[in-house]
Amino acid sequence: MSSNMVRWDGLAGVVAAVMFVLTTILTQRAPPQRVYDSFSDYLYQVVALVGYAGAMGAILGLHALLSQSGRYGRLGAMGSFLAFIGYAIIFVVTAVSALQGRQALLSVRLIGGVAVLIGSILLGVMTIRTRVVPWWCGVLLIVAFPLGDLSNAVVSGGEGLLLGILWGAVGYALLSLRGTVAEQPSRVS
Numbered sequence: 730m731s732s733n734m735v736r737w738d739g740l741a742g743v744v745a746a747v748m749f750v751l752t753t754i755l756t757q758r759a760p761p762q763r764v765y766d767s768f769s770d771y772l773y774q775v776v777a778l779v780g781y782a783g784a785m786g787a788i789l790g791l792h793a794l795l796s797q798s799g800r801y802g803r804l805g806a807m808g809s810f811l812a813f814i815g816y817a818i819i820f821v822v823t824a825v826s827a828l829q830g831r832q833a834l835l836s837v838r839l840i841g842g843v844a845v846l847i848g849s850i851l852l853g854v855m856t857i858r859t860r861v862v863p864w865w866c867g868v869l870l871i872v873a874f875p876l877g878d879l880s881n882a883v884v885s886g887g888e889g890l891l892l893g894i895l896w897g898a899v900g901y902a903l904l905s906l907r908g909t910v911a912e913q914p915s916r917v918s
Contacts, residue, residue: 735903738790742900745783750893751776756886764831774827780892781820787899788813791852791862794903798859805859808851815844849874862902869895 752773759769792809795801818841822834853870856862873895880887 735790735794735906738786738793739900739903739905741783741786741790742896742903743783744900745780745787746893746895746897746900748776748780748783748893749889749896751889752780753886753889753893756889760885765827766830771827774823778820778823778827780889780896781816781823784892784896785813785816785820787896787903788816788852790903791856791866791899794906795856795859795861798861800859801855804851805855808848808853808855811844811848812852813848815841815846815848817841818844846874862899862906866899866902869898 755769755773755776759767759773761773762770765771765774788809792806792813795805795809819838822838822841826833849870853867853872856867856870857864858867873891877888877891880891884890
């Protein structure tokens with residue numbers, strides 16, 4: 730795996746973080762509606778789409794980096810696959826909703842959410858196990874998505890903040906490892 734790929738996937742994680750935090754800010758200004766009838770509704774959808782795309786890039790980078798470890802295994806690969814597919818499903822549902830001008834395919838989005846949940850937990854556990862990136866990246870992968878849903882009950886858009894922290898941390902970890910990746914995976918605490 731090249732240092733260049735890790736850098737781009739790290740940047741994708743940072744972009745995802747910024748976009749998810751921006752969704753929280755947009756939610757505070759004008760909460761998303763079931764029917765999109767304003768510029769801010771569509772802006773929210775576009776920002777969320779960029780965030781989901783960045784998350785998928787960060788997942789690919791994390792998978793490529795961790796798969797070099799002998800401790801990653803099938804569970805890690807399955808976690809990466811499920812998390813990536815889950816975000817891809819949510820991306821497609823969000824794009825379809827934006828094109829239709831209203832929320833659509835909510836049951837399909839729920840399937841994507843379950844895939845992200847299971848995939849993130851598996852990927853988080855294997856991230857901790859491999860010891861290639863900081864352990865707290867694994868912990869964030871495990872807790873950010875489920876806590877994000879709960880945080881929405883406390884603060885509108887709270888999920889965006891937690892996902893921003895998650896993908897910002899993963900992006901930072903990937904960017905901080907880019908110099909050592911070409912030689913070998915290293916342990917970062």
